[in-house]
């Protein structure tokens with residue numbers, strides 16, 4: 142009996158132990174299933190994905206100032222539109238000293254159109270001389286060489302070589318081949334658009350300008366052996382007929398007279414020019430050149446880029462200190 146009891150107790154102990162072991166194993170497996178994530182080591186923190194900075198709006202790269210200056214005769218005496226040789230040289234000097242790059246108008250237009258190769262100059266000025274006065278050769282050309290400044294000449298073809306005030310074909314050829322001077326058209330007869338508009342019927346007006354623009358271009362190209370790309374309207378007067386004809390005849394750009402800086406938005410067939418005459422002081426020229434164009438994206442671009450403090454500073458300095466070798470201009 143005793144042995145039966147002992148066997149029974151042993152069996153109970155064995156079953157109990159087995160049950161305990163099984164329960165423990167089950168609980169362990171359950172725990173492992175329940176908490177696998179907590180026991181595994183946490184993944185190493187990944188470097189955060191770089192967030193793209195907001196794309197900066199693509200601002201075309203333009204000079205901070207672009208301006209075209211319009212001169213006529215360079216002489217001590219003459220009409221209101223004459224500028225003295227000394228003053229013309231002072232203008233070149235001061236523009237050079239203020240970091241202006243002198244371009245021809247065709248180069249300036251290629252810059253506006255984004256077709257400029259190489260570094261974009263910070264400040265651009267185009268010197269233009271209208272009509273074909275001989276002083277363009279005797280006064281301007283040596284100074285352009287001295288300062289390595291480029292310029293554009295607008296000549297009206299039926300005046301060339303007719304008086305000793307006008308340029309000769311030989312002088313024009315020499316300048317055209319110098320690499321410093323661009324020759325462009327100023328029509329054949331220098332008739333004023335406003336006058337012709339009053340005198341002629343629309344069709345005759347159109348025919349007359351077609352002849353003026355075509356003939357002057359052809360004559361200059363044949364006589365000088367260069368491509369004539371630009372045109373200056375006589376008196377700076379422009380209208381829609383003239384602009385359309387200029388384009389139709391094959392000019393790539395045309396200039397008017399309008400005291401504004403040039404911006405990329407300017408009409409290529411009515412580019413503005415500041416008209417220079419003997420009543421205009423150097424201070425006014427500098428004031429013009431540092432005035433940003435209003436109400437345009439270009440203006441905002443300018444405002445960010447150009448403090449133009451150097452110009453202001455220079456503008457305020459007494460003339461004698463700026464140009465110790467030049468007499469004070471008599472007219473301000």
Ligand SMILES: [Zn+2]
Nearest residue numbers: 271272375376
């Ligand atoms: Zn003219």
